[in-house]
Amino acid sequence: MFKILVSDPISDNGLQQFSAANDVEVTKLTGLNEEELIAIIHEYDALLVRSQTKVTPRIMEAGVRLKVIGRAGVGVDNIDLEAATSYGIIVINAPDGNTITTSEHTFAMMLSLARNIPQAYRKTIAGLWDRKTFIGVELNNKTLAVLGLGRIGLEVAKRATAFGMKIMGYDPYFSEEQAKAAGIQLATIDEIVQQADFITVHTPLTNDTRHLISEQQFAIMKKGMRMINCARGGIIDEQALLVALDEGIVAGAAFDVFEHEPPEADHPFLKHPNIIVTPHLGASTLEAQENVAIDVAEQIIHILHNQPFKNAVNMPPVPNELLSKIQPYFTLSEQLGKALAQMTDGAVEEVIIDCSGELATINITPLIPYVLKGVLTHHLGANQVNIVNSVHLAKLRDITVTERKTLLTEKITNEITIHIKTTVEERWVTGSILPSVGERLVKIGPYPVEIPLEGDILNISHQDKPGIIGSVGMLLGDNGINIASMQVGRNEVGGSAVMIVKIDKKVTAQVIKDLTTIEGIKRVRLISFDQ
Numbered sequence: 001m002f003k004i005l006v007s008d009p010i011s012d013n014g015l016q017q018f019s020a021a022n023d024v025e026v027t028k029l030t031g032l033n034e035e036e037l038i039a040i041i042h043e044y045d046a047l048l049v050r051s052q053t054k055v056t057p058r059i060m061e062a063g064v065r066l067k068v069i070g071r072a073g074v075g076v077d078n079i080d081l082e083a084a085t086s087y088g089i090i091v092i093n094a095p096d097g098n099t100i101t102t103s104e105h106t107f108a109m110m111l112s113l114a115r116n117i118p119q120a121y122r123k124t125i126a127g128l129w130d131r132k133t134f135i136g137v138e139l140n141n142k143t144l145a146v147l148g149l150g151r152i153g154l155e156v157a158k159r160a161t162a163f164g165m166k167i168m169g170y171d172p173y174f175s176e177e178q179a180k181a182a183g184i185q186l187a188t189i190d191e192i193v194q195q196a197d198f199i200t201v202h203t204p205l206t207n208d209t210r211h212l213i214s215e216q217q218f219a220i221m222k223k224g225m226r227m228i229n230c231a232r233g234g235i236i237d238e239q240a241l242l243v244a245l246d247e248g249i250v251a252g253a254a255f256d257v258f259e260h261e262p263p264e265a266d267h268p269f270l271k272h273p274n275i276i277v278t279p280h281l282g283a284s285t286l287e288a289q290e291n292v293a294i295d296v297a298e299q300i301i302h303i304l305h306n307q308p309f310k311n312a313v314n315m316p317p318v319p320n321e322l323l324s325k326i327q328p329y330f331t332l333s334e335q336l337g338k339a340l341a342q343m344t345d346g347a348v349e350e351v352i353i354d355c356s357g358e359l360a361t362i363n364i365t366p367l368i369p370y371v372l373k374g375v376l377t378h379h380l381g382a383n384q385v386n387i388v389n390s391v392h393l394a395k396l397r398d399i400t401v402t403e404r405k406t407l408l409t410e411k412i413t414n415e416i417t418i419h420i421k422t423t424v425e426e427r428w429v430t431g432s433i434l435p436s437v438g439e440r441l442v443k444i445g446p447y448p449v450e451i452p453l454e455g456d457i458l459n460i461s462h463q464d465k466p467g468i469i470g471s472v473g474m475l476l477g478d479n480g481i482n483i484a485s486m487q488v489g490r491n492e493v494g495g496s497a498v499m500i501v502k503i504d505k506k507v508t509a510q511v512i513k514d515l516t517t518i519e520g521i522k523r524v525r526l527i528s529f530d531q
């Protein structure tokens with residue numbers, strides 16, 4: 001039974017997803033502090049949060065069973081991603097479910113700002129009928145600048161077009177062609193601040209975007225402009241904005257997010273007549289909360305059941321088209337790495353992944369975490385390594401990874417050859433997915449074999465001479481070990497040879513030692529695929 005802890009308020013309709021899986025138990029415990037979470041997290045396989053729970057390295061360290069942290073929403077700034085990666089915990093989010101909702105909230109803020117709706121409401125319900133103070137401005141024919149042309153920024157731009165606004169945009173990762181298609185004029189930040197009547201920010205908060213709008217930008221800003229932040233507190237410098245408001249450079253601002261949330265009761269934004277605020281409500285609609293909860297619950301179930309999943313934040317994304325081609329090779333890559341690590345002496349310095357056939361024509365980088373997981377599992381233990389932290393663990397050990405491709409014209413079979421260079425030797429194995437039989441080890445070094453990548457095998461290097469196969473069979477038989485199959489390869493008659501013995505039962509270290517004493521046997525390695 002997998003145990004899932006839900007530590008923030010999450011839509012019940014979304015959580016219903018979990019009832020479809022009959023091996024999942026959900027516990028809802030909201031409002032816990034760090035110490036309270038640390039005390040219970042060791043029982044859980046998955047943690048599901050919104051933005052309130054701060055998932056710290058200490059919580060992850062205590063979460064010895066934690067495989068996945070799901071964020072029902074986009075921003076993962078409340079989760080320490082670096083720590084999650086080093087503890088091998090997958091972090092997933094739900095990037096699409098609240099896009100429309102947040103773009104609508106941005107628009108609600110922009111219209112409220114243009115027409116002073118919160119201020120007018122406050123006065124009206126206080127019994128004052130003030131029709132003079134609240135002269136607003138139209139959006140029609142005004143210039144809106146969108147900083148960050150991602151999911152939400154583009155939806156905001158679409159809506160602004162319908163309101164007759166001219167759209168300027170800034171996003172270093174957005175091309176001229178995309179901008180043209182969306183009817184957005186790309187510009188520099190300086191051009192934007194000089195021309196825009198409204199600025200809305202839709203970037204993540206990063207070192208590059210922190211205080212993207214600050215004193216320097218306010219100094220050259222168009223007088224009387226208005227600005228909106230429904231993305232993350234800190235993108236617009238709060239102190240510099242207050243000065244710009246007092247100097248009349250900025251006519252009004254609408255903020256859904258703050259540098260510190262919730263803001264202190266005496267935060268100047270809460271009292272300023274020209275600032276309107278909401279308490280991080282951008283994603284708060286029934287529809288968005290249901291969407292993000294469903295998305296993230298589905299992915300958590302996939303991860304717990306070792307099925308393919310999407311939206312991992314601490315793993316490089318694999319586009320769907322590539323995923324369908326490369327996914328069948330994930331297990332093969334891992335098992336080859338596992339086999340090779342057990343055949344090799346010394347500390348691993350380099351892993352080379354060499355692909356042929358159609359694999360040589362596609363991006364094979366997604367195989368790397370699987371190969372490294374296989375290689376490192378033998379050295380670090382299955383509990384310590386997974387596809388999230390294997391690349392990180394390899395880097396910590398100065399293991400370099402090289403990708404190579406053998407072109408289609410030279411080789412037509414889809415094969416993966418993994419080489420390991422260690423401090424003392426270099427070895428390699430090749431695997432393939434064979435029609436009707438599936439994943440197979442097809443070469444050990446230069447020797448062709450055909451071995452399923454499961455159970456236990458003995459890899460015996462020996463000299464090609466009469467009697468060796470018989471002696472091996474006899475010794476194993478004397479120790480009650482049944483041979484399921486045996487394959488032998490050699491480079492030339494009487495030369496070096498390799499014997500692969502598939503055994504039904506684990507051998508002891510003593511049996512391996514005894515095998516090495518047989519004359520002509522150079523080396524014996526047990527390869528366990530079920531580690």
Ligand SMILES: NC(=O)c1ccc[n+]([C@@H]2O[C@H](COP(=O)([O-])OP(=O)(O)OC[C@H]3O[C@@H](n4cnc5c(N)ncnc54)[C@H](O)[C@@H]3O)[C@@H](O)[C@H]2O)c1
Pocket residue numbers: 074075076095098099102147148149150151152153170171172173174202203204205206208209230231232256257280281282283284
């Ligand atoms: N208020 C809320 O409740 C709420 C709800 C959802 C999302 N958000 C926040 O809104 C923001 C946008 O979300 P999204 O889903 O559109 O994200 P997204 O990843 O789709 O878009 C972000 C865009 O910012 C751009 N960007 C990155 N660095 C930049 C820089 N230095 N200058 C300009 N552009 C830069 C990226 O290229 C990308 O196009 C995020 O911060 C997210 O956390 C807030």
Ligand SMILES: O=C(O)CC[C@@H](O)C(=O)O
Pocket residue numbers: 050051072073074075076098280282283284
């Ligand atoms: O959970 C929330 O309401 C915050 C949503 C939003 O900030 C996000 O990043 O998705």
